[in-house]
Amino acid sequence: MMADTTITPKLVEEHGITEEEYRHIESVMGRTPNITELGIFSVMWSEHCSYKSSRVYLKNFPTTGSRVLQGPGENAGIIDIGDGIAVAFKMESHNHPSFIEPYQGAATGVGGILRDIFTMGARPIANMNSLRFGDPTHPRTRYLAKGVVAGIGGYGNTMGIPTVGGEVAFDPCYNGNILVNAFTLGVMDSSRIYLGKASGVGNPVIYVGSKTGRDGIHGATMASDVFGEGGEERRPTVQVGDPFTEKLLLEACLELMATDAIVGIQDMGAAGFTCSTFEMADRAGSGMVVDLDKVPKREEGMTPYEIMLSESQERMLIVARQGREDDVRRIFEKWDLDVAVVGQVTDDGRVRVMSEGRVVADIPVAPIVHEAPLYERPVAEPSWQREAQKLDIESVEIPADMNETFLKLMESPNLACKSWVWEQYDHMVMTNTVVTPGADAAVLRLKGTDKGIAVTTDCNSRYCYLDPYAGAALAVAEAARNLSCVGATPLAITDCLNFGNPEKPEIMWQFRQAVAGISEACRQFDTPVTGGNVSLYNETKSEAIYPTPTIGMVGLLDDVNKHATPWWKDEGDVILLLGASEPDLGGSEYLYAIHKRVAGRPPQVDFDREKAVQNAVRTCIRRGLLRSAHDVSEGGIAVALAECSLTRPSGMLAATVTLTDDVRPDVLLFGECGARIIVSTTPADAQAVIEIARELGAPAREIGRVGGRMLAVNNLISVAVAELHQRWSSAMPKLMGE
């Protein structure tokens, strides 16, 4: 794109800008924008950066609370965990790039979220993720899954930040649009939070990190479009990651932040140099002048347009205190990184971009940041919604062989053991991982304190498809339950809202319902939303994904020694069920995997019951009464019992269980109603646990004993744990063709 390119309606359209938006740009500028300015507007006003379709609903989220130090709007949310310590965390999607180039797309997704965390002054201590792939038999699924997992590992492992857990699910609705949502949590001194603010007129604007190249130009615009044929041809818009440089950048930034040399810092993520200059100036109400000649470049002959829109990775923009330039330079040179003063802070409310002595862009800050288009798009319940929710349970045939049905469920792609995935992630580096992947939630100790942090990511998109409100609320409820099962008190969430094309009223309806469900559940569990992102246009050839509002939740353990794990500990321990089963099969994994049906209403959240059950399990863990705790979710009580038997690191241990509910055997074994947790205790403590649970309003009853080699439930299931393990653990490698 040359500087003298004439702006034509076709060029405007190619930038994803509507006619109406273009008229607005002309009125903001008071003249016709040049090509560089048009490029800047197109990324700043893209769906990805401006949230133009979603903002109207996002404001309904509860975002405040006594622990919230930083809510939405910054690079990451921050919550106070006491004693001068805070944690910063956020989740972001990198769906479109990962579909086009799975390894680099996923890797740079991890790189981006890591930068969001250490930009705030926090040292990242844990990565998580939530992955969705298409049907395992689809020709591209293996390639995509292998590439994404290797890419996540490749970046996080090199950085030395453990990837401590997450979720992986498969469904044909993701055949043309996979989801890669990456989460990072960092720990920091609560009094040393760094924000992306360009304050102090005359302060130097400093560029640090990798050089700028032509990669990733228009990534944000790409992420705001649907895929047609030939999505792979967009490979040049996917960035290439360099985790080694990011590791150096992390160490250099944290070393710099320990001094008082800087006033603001922001990473160059989506829309690169453009986003960081405008957002930093906006937050401080200032302006900025930057000289592109001074930007370290990887290639010769880059135009201002390309430099402003490049999404090259591992770069940060810093505003330092005047006179402290050499302190910044010394630290970055120690780490062999590029560092260059590229401009300074002004007070005229404009970002002026210079190149070869000429002004190549001159745009007022406030209008481009705050007058981005805001759409209240039409909303309509899908015509098929009510029909999909109908399920006549009598039409579901009860399987004759429950043992084989159970085994088939255990080896179904969504329930099979995922060690094939997490053994490719370094989940132990930093030596904080007290509860490793495969449990309800990961637990990390905070060295030098007694505290522990628990993290989980959750969403069942089939539930959300059948009922977006209930499904989204259930995702929050399950996240809170998972944290409770390891003994942590839920504190706050971040979310990744993955949906289809917002220009379709049915998709906006799903979005609105899901946001309402999350909002209600977060109020109920007192877990404010501290940030996140929205990924729309997840459609290929008009086929949208299931609505997938992924929840990343963070919890606190005051004493990390008092945590629980899901697996049985000893022969003879008593198994209790906290909560009670409601007869339900709607949206279940059993219905999908065995009967090939997606139908019914997902379990409805009983908030009071959930809170009581979760409170009971946390209380019992704190008092040291439990040997194990594990929640009942996909696959129902039978699958939960199997997981308690199979995940034990020092050899499997089975159980004999008797369930007395008077319901159909498949509903009894595989129904997925919420608010249920399986715990085990010594025989001596069983009564105390039951009493505590009942005092707190949670149903509790004994259902069996730990021991033996056969997992047995009533007279319905009797399977050797060795066989169960074999089928469960070999399924993923088989799916991946190994």
Place this chain on the structure above:
Amino acid sequence: MKFGIIVFPGSNCDHDCLHVVTKVMGQEGFFLWHKEKDLRGADCLILPGGFSYGDYLRSGAMAACSPIMDSVKSFAAGGGLVAGICNGFQILQEARLLPGALMRNQTLKFICKDIYMRVERTDTPFTGACRPGEILKVPIAHMDGNFFTDKKQIERLNEQRQILFRYCDEGGRVDADANPNGSMEAVAGLINEKGNVCGMMPHPERCSESLLRNRDGIKIFESIVNWAARKGA
């Protein structure tokens, strides 16, 4: 005693090693930046795990050329204790302080999991606190841990008893199923002829505290401290 932990660009187990030697073992420990030459009186050097220079060339190849490596070589030549863990093992090989090469894992994938390893010698500074033939459960986390060398070198390693740890199963049996990465002779760790430089792929610093459910790794650090105490360090 004093542990010097060398930090290369891309090292990422440096803090973990420092934590174990200072907070768990109660010894003195400090970081040595790779551009330094002075080892600041360290009694034992640890080359920690990580991805020095991103492993963009061969693992360890660039770090082996760092300025501090001349000092490490002189220190080793003088009988000083040097332990390389994971990437540190790869660096020691590239620096020719240990023989052989560590190739890409047979599965071509990064592997992070607990493995078992058999202690083949206890008469060394790194294994003195172990029982002969003891089986330790220690995690691995690497992409390039597949030990390889020529036949003659293998014979020599066996003759000189330089294979310090072998991958095995829980009961101590060495076979292909228990070998996570395809290493020749199931090599998990080596020691030099002189017996003062050792390298291992497994991470003992990750299993040295009961809160992490496994304390097998602490025996390596205890061995070093005991040895130094006998030598009066």
